[in-house]
Amino acid sequence: MFQILVVDDDRNTRLLLRAVLQAENYTVFTAENGEDALQVMDREHIDLVVLDVMMPKMDGYEFTRILRQTDNNLPILMVSARQMPADKRQGFLVGTDDYITKPIDEVEMLLRIKALLRRARIASEHRIVLGDVVLDYDSFTVSRGGETQELPQKEFLLLYKLLSYPGKIFTRIQLMDEIWGAESDTGWETVTVHIGRLRKRFEGWPEFEIVSVRGLGYKAVKKV
Numbered sequence: 771m772f773q774i775l776v777v778d779d780d781r782n783t784r785l786l787l788r789a790v791l792q793a794e795n796y797t798v799f800t801a802e803n804g805e806d807a808l809q810v811m812d813r814e815h816i817d818l819v820v821l822d823v824m825m826p827k828m829d830g831y832e833f834t835r836i837l838r839q840t841d842n843n844l845p846i847l848m849v850s851a852r853q854m855p856a857d858k859r860q861g862f863l864v865g866t867d868d869y870i871t872k873p874i875d876e877v878e879m880l881l882r883i884k885a886l887l888r889r890a891r892i893a894s895e896h897r898i899v900l901g902d903v904v905l906d907y908d909s910f911t912v913s914r915g916g917e918t919q920e921l922p923q924k925e926f927l928l929l930y931k932l933l934s935y936p937g938k939i940f941t942r943i944q945l946m947d948e949i950w951g952a953e954s955d956t957g958w959e960t961v962t963v964h965i966g967r968l969r970k971r972f973e974g975w976p977e978f979e980i981v982s983v984r985g986l987g988y989k990a991v992k993k994v
Contacts, residue, residue, distance in 0.1 A: 772887055773797040773815055777833070777984070778822040778984040787820060790876050791883075804828030808836070816844060818887055820879075823850035831864050832880035836864035843893070845886040849874060889934065898933050900977045901994035905930055914975065923972075924949055928964050932980060941987040942953070961988075 773842050774796045776787045784800045791798045799814055801807035803825040810816070822829040822867040825875075834846055848866040850857060861869045868882050892898055898909035904913045912919050921929070927949045932940065942958040965988055969980055979991045 772817040773818045774883070775776055775799045775801060775807060775810055775814075775816045775829045777801045777804065777819060777825070778831070779803055779825040780822070783822070787874075790880070791820075794880060804830065804833030804836075807833060807835065817890070818845045818847065818883060820847050820849060820883070823848060823852060823857070830866075831860060834861070834866050835864045843890075847879070847882055847886060849879075860932070894935055899928065900933065900992055901974065903977045905933060912972075914977075917966050919971065921971075925964055928961070929968055929980075929990075932988065933978060933992075936978075936990050936992040939989045940984050944987070 774791055776784055776798060777792070777800070778784050778787070779802050784802075788798045788800060798818070799810050801810050806829045807819065807821075808828075821830045821833060827897050830848055830850070834848070837844060838847070846866045846868075848861045848869045849872060850861070850869070851872040853871045858869050867886055870879060870882060898905040902914050905911075905926075906913070907926075907930060910921050910923060912921060912926070912929070928945060931945065931948060942961045945961050946954065946956070946958050950960070964983075965980055972978070976992045977992070979993065981989050983989060
């Protein structure tokens with residue numbers, strides 16, 4: 771069971787978020803500010819932090835900065851009544867993983883939490899599991915049942931990227947920069963070639979599909 775730390779100086783907000791998260795079977799701890807949150811983390815294993823920005827003693831920006839300076843990659847969902855783009859940019863610059871504004875849409879918050887926890891699990895385990903399909907980052911292999919395919923590095927990294935964010939559209943340029951590097955002399959057409967190879971390789975596999983989005987790029991669609 772995942773353990774979530776809610777950090778907010780408003781008692782009613784803490785109680786509300788605790789109730790919402792407990793209803794989804796999360797174990798919830800609370801803290802009134804960043805200093806209290808660090809003390810909770812000394813005592814408890816925490817999988818994700820839901821973090822207010824404006825708090826006394828230590829605000830959300832400073833808390834996040836401290837964690838990232840110690841190479842702590844704990845997923846952080848920053849929550850704030852401040853809706854200006856500059857406030858969001860500051861949150862991402864200090865190291866938050868996601869940012870939502872108050873008043874909180876509870877359904878949206880839960881969806882974002884699930885996405886953050888899934889990505890954190892992928893990062894720590896170096897594996898993606900889709901039904902019977904397993905992508906193993908350490909060996910560049912894709913397995914299904916008794917069949918295992920070892921992919922060329924670029925093909926594997928491309929597939930792993932798309933399946934790490936199912937439903938998210940990536941442009942060819944984004945994928946080029948991510949997989950081949952921004953300094954690569956290779957044209958973006960190579961992405962199209964590699965996508966074609968992946969489609970042929972996994973043709974008939976019902977667990978996922980790589981979809982072209984006209985005028986934009988590609989996305990992976992999970993079917994399990």
